[in-house]
Amino acid sequence: MDLSIILMIxxxxxxxxxxxxKNSSKKVEQDLxxxxxSIFQETNNLKRRLKIVEEELLLEPEFQVKSPSAQNNAVPDPKVQQVMHAVQQAAQTSKAGQTALKAKPIHQIIISQVLELNKQGLSVADISLRSNLTEEQVRQVIANGGQ
Incomplete structure (x- = not known):
């Protein structure tokens, strides 16, 4: 036989x-x-939990984490130390975020929200909590009437 016929067969x-x-690349694509x-969902869950913790820290500005060794002279668990360290860092970043809020201009949507909450009769402290603005910023917005 000829070589070309063998190659053709x-x-x-x-x-x-x-x-x-079967094509295994489809399974790999599906697994990926x-x-x-799942990574996206986990990331969103972590962001939501972090936001909840940040909001709790904003509600309690004098929040301090006490070491367990100071309370009962026991050796703290390394995981507990890591969590305490993370909470302290979150508290520091929230304080830094509050000072950063003072420097940022206030968005028009937040201004209208503040004015609407003021019309509903909420106190400046409540409006401050709901709008993530300082009480001074809320008073300025109300005094300026959104200008």
Whole structure:
């Protein structure tokens, strides 16, 4: 036989075999997509939890984490130390965020929200908590009437 006929038969056989072999790349793509979705969901959950912690820290400005060794002279768990350290860092960043809020201009949507809450009769402290502005900024917005 001729070499070209042998190569042609091998090529046709390989094409036929390729129809019966399952494509594993689709499974890999599906696994990758599921992994990315789960990572996205975990990230969103962590962001939501961090936001809740930040809001709690904003409500309690004098919040201090006391070490367990000072309370009962026991050796603290390393995980507890890590959590305490993370909470202290979050408190510091929230204080830094509050000072950064003073420097930023106030968005028009927040201004209208502050004015609407004031019309509803809420106190300056309540408006401050709901709008993430300082009480001084809330008073300025109300005094200026949104200007």
């Amino acid at each position: 091998i090529g046709i056989l390989l094409i036929i075999v390729s129809f019966f072999v 997509e599921e992994l990315s979705i």
